[in-house]
């Protein structure tokens with residue numbers, strides 16, 4: 068995620084919000100949209116685009132998620148010290164949209180990709196009902212470091228590549244884009260009925276890929292600004308200053324399964340000559356590993372597994 072500010076400023080960007088489910092709607096075979104609301108959400112300030120937050124869920128049979136919110140900055144150590152079967156399930160999700168209500172309150176839509184009952188978040192989302200209680204660690208200011216999509220000045224083409232877990236972020240990015248950029252979006256969903264209508268002011272093309280493991284092949288075959296249209300896509304930028312400039316006006320945002328994202332980034336930097344500083348990438352999940360496993364890995368490697376400003 069892109070950083071904005073010192074450690075103290077970052078800590079001020081996030082806080083806990085209590086919320087409850089106020090609605091649930093299936094968008095297709097894979098996606099369910101959960102609306103969250105309640106007075107506890109007052110002050111939540113989504114920055115739009117790929118705004119993410121940490122979601123804390125109860126285990127089956129619990130009334131509410133168990134989390135030592137009162138521990139303040141030490142909440143993460145307190146949470147880790149609790150038994151795994153008791154402490155809240157902690158997962159990362161994206162704000163698909165935030166609504167301001169006439170009474171001054173606010174509601175969030177969060178789109179969950181369902182992948183069966185192996186994941187507690189997927190399991191929860193499939194059964195969520197109005198009144199179900201959750202906690203969020205999310206933004207208290209719109210300009211916060213959990214917004215990663217930040218195209219540099221001079222960007223003319225945005226390349227968006229996402230699987231179904233990153234579809235909510237890609238959709239919100241498309242909504243946010245101004246009319247003077249061109250977008251090339253590659254969006255993968257498991258079923259044709261998962262395809263959504265995604266409004267944007269940007270010109271360009273959205274390509275839907277139905278199935279799994281299709282994103283790398285599609286991007287490899289794509290013509291990017293600076294390519295010789297009839298030429299070899301893996302030959303990097305075609306000769307000439309104009310082509311280089313066109314390539315340098317591309318900004319790529321890649322999110323989804325971690326192995327796929329890694330392969331996409333390697334291709335774009337190594338074979339297509341994109342400047343690595345013009346690529347924002349994020350593994351949203353990894354095949355065969357729960358978010359819990361990924362957090363343990365991060366803790367072992369860096370001593371920190373907390374998310375969202377903790």
Ligand SMILES: Cc1cc2nc3c(=O)[nH]c(=O)nc-3n(C[C@H](O)[C@H](O)[C@H](O)COP(=O)(O)OP(=O)(O)OC[C@H]3O[C@@H](n4cnc5c(N)ncnc54)[C@H](O)[C@@H]3O)c2cc1C
Pocket residue numbers: 119120158159160161162177178179180181182185186187188189190231232233235236349350351352353354355356357358359
């Ligand atoms: C910044 C960020 C934003 C995200 N935003 C969203 C969002 O808005 N919507 C959304 O749906 N997801 C989003 N994700 C991804 C989501 O956090 C993961 O898919 C998460 O693993 C789901 O938790 P779980 O409890 O269902 O499964 P886990 O307990 O974490 O995993 C259980 C098993 O399921 C597998 N698995 C996890 N996700 C999938 C999947 N989608 N398809 C197939 N197998 C899977 C894992 O590899 C593991 O084997 C986001 C992730 C990040 C990092």
